[in-house]
Amino acid sequence: PNGLAVQQVVEAALEQLLGERVRLCSSGRTDAGVHARAMPAAFATSRELPLRAFIEGTNRYLPDDIAVQAACRVPDGFKPISAALAKHYRYTILNSTIRSPLDRLCSWQVRESLDLPAMIEAARCFVGRHDFAAFRASNCVAKTTVRRMDSVVINQVGSSINIDVVGEGFLKYMVRVMAGTLVDVGRGRFAPGHVEQLLHEGNRQKAGVTAPACGLCLIKVFYPDNSTECEQLIPFPNQSAIFVGSSSAPQRTICTPSSPQSSPP
Incomplete structure (x- = not known):
């Protein structure tokens, strides 16, 4: 209850990178103390950056126990929780x-x-x-x-x-x-x-x-095969991702930080 949620930490990192306020919409919620290898989360941004810049730039501001490993463009309005299979x-x-x-x-x-x-x-x-x-x-x-x-x-x-x-x-x-x-x-x-x-x-x-x-x-969240196209920095399955929306502003972005411990709802 007194600690920072992973969502807050990732939002803060993205705000430092993008220079604008960011609000994540995740694919679900986990109990305090539960871990996650993949937790997709979406956000909108007016900034247009290469996918690799989203990955590397966000990680630069994240602590060692949270990491972003891939980035994808998805249609505007993509909701990671409702789109999950x-x-x-x-x-x-x-x-x-x-x-x-x-x-x-x-x-x-x-x-x-x-x-x-x-x-x-x-x-x-x-x-x-x-x-x-x-x-x-x-x-x-x-x-x-x-x-x-x-x-x-x-x-x-x-x-x-x-x-x-x-x-x-x-x-x-x-x-x-x-x-x-x-x-x-x-x-x-x-x-x-x-x-x-x-x-x-x-x-x-x-x-x-x-x-x-x-x-x-949480090992993986499954989506339809055509819902995302990820640029991956780490070539192994079940990885986390940031998903970035269409090039028109505002962009719809999905972020999946990999963390050894997800925070309470």
Whole structure:
């Protein structure tokens, strides 16, 4: 509550670069402590700069834990939140009795041995269109709790367990409650079929714990193939971007800062 939001920091950097006030419109909001590899956000500007100048110039004014990695021109009026087709979140669990100093800020340490096959079986229940009322924060004010999940995949690499969730949209704390419930399945507290029961009953009190924010990361926001054409400085997928609108003023710009920690709404 007392810290600066990533949005404020990026807006300040853009204002220094452009010499005019900028207001970002992002592709969504994340909880305090949640990370993001890609968070598209749009803004309008009357300045006309090469895409590379937007990328390098903005980064010059950003702190080390936030970076802009690509730039795109999009039609004026492009809204990153309404144009998004789906989002990809990853929740990372460190399943070890020994803490990892390097991973402690981006994973949830669970000391008990987890039953991975049971967790995978339970995760399959999430796929499809369901009522996720049991998997949301108590103060969630969404008009509907029905959401479509395209895939929920669990993989283990060494002591790290990744829960990758792709869906059209998410409720407040939804992925974190899903992760906490799957961990409780892995602990043997719930049977795998309990997830299906929760989806039918919608009782939050019967679901698992809300997993810590530190383990959650927004990996990618998906858009139609023809919505953006990015100039990329870093040639790897899932990167962040600044998207710049048409050459006519005012330009519509989208900015996706990459940050190890997104700030509270």
